Amino acid sequence: MATEASPAAPAAAVPDPTETVARVVEATAHLLATAEQFDDAAVREPSLLPGWTRGHVLTHTARNADAQVRLLTWAATGTVTPMYASREARDSEIEAGADRSAEQLLADLREACERFATQAARMEPEHWTTLIENRRGFPQPAAWIPWWRLEEVLVHHVDLDAAFSPAHWPPSFTDPELAMVTARFNDPAHTDESPAFRLHAEDSDLFYGVRADPQDASAPLVRGPSAALFAWLIGRSNGDGLNVEPHGALPKPPGWK
Template sequence: MTSITSENLLVELRRAAGVVGGIAAKLTDQDVAAASELPGWTRGHVLAHLVGIGNAMARQFEYASRGETIELYDGGVEGRNRAIELSAGHGIEQHRDALAAAVDRALTAFGSLDTAGWRKPISYRGGVVFDGGLALWRELTIHATDLGTGRGPETWSRPFCEYLVDFLSARVPEGERFVLQPLGLPSLAIGAAGGHSTAINGMLTDIAAWLAGRTPTLGSLRATAAADGVELPALLPWPAGVPVAN
């Protein structure tokens, strides 16, 4: 698995923010009102969610810098959902402005950190600021794909996919073990040692997309158990930091 440090995480955050900003720059009002890749959500919903998570993670840091913690969203899950619904129908200029402000706020916060700052406690998952940075990277990268503009999981980098596989190992059902065999790369196992074993063979990006509940785009996934072809295993729910679907 890849080893993400605070230095290369900041580089990845800036890159992911640039991708999302570039997509938003090309959207029209009609595009924003169209369906995204997420069931029941328009692209406006996805953009509104990205604004919310950007501000939420920035706020986690801002409070941590004062030695305090605060819930991820104002008003908890209900507040998060209400804010998305209220903003989803905005025009593209409003979305762009809000997205730029939220992302700049978060990047400024993370960019100002020293080594100790990355380790300060936050309320999100009972973790530290570094965990908040990983979450923002995850949200920006996956939701750039969810906007449905042609940037699929095949564009996800190897470091991101390796991080995502590690994070999403929590989706392996109890008593199961997945032996992941990404083409051209070393195999790795996630789940219970000694559990019922299923081998998943395919491109790393497809494996990561499947674990993330997204559609593999290179069509290469194949599952086997005891040398026989089987269906891809069922997964546990997304390990959300708040009890909402990701």
């Protein structure tokens, strides 16, 4: 059992883009292997996302690859090319593609992922330092783009509800994600009000705080594996298996704005 003297988690550093691209390629191969198992009936079935079928998730994951290609192009050329023309345009593309056949959905996803991998391979080292804007309009170095794509592939693979769960996420993914999501939860500009609580990722022995100092023993402490904690924070789990000290109900994480 870890003690309260264990270290608070460090802030997430900008990931190495070349290393992350390799991880995206690997995660994409697993995602495509899952998608290959779906027939037309399976892609009409509900995903884990309310109101979305598996067809919605597959279409969104493909269109996100194209959106990330636009950001890579921005970084490489200096020509401003936002991820999406608008939120409405993004949503329309997803709805328009969701009812396609399993074969069409798979082909689209595979081709979009190949476009991302091809454009990422063309990036020169200096391109990764270019400031682009994420989907919320905040300037970020282009080195973050591969990590954003890794998030999409790993999280939406879980959303397909097809034998890939948060337990398959490695700590090398969930530990940085916990640092990032708790930092965002601590920024009132981006999240709703929230009770104060702390997290203890037992597999990495790191502590995080949501509206609380990670070492503040007066705030409730939620313990569990990093993947289970991250899944609960982003709404991919109801928190089953997590432990709360003092004993009681899990606090409600803030919602995204």
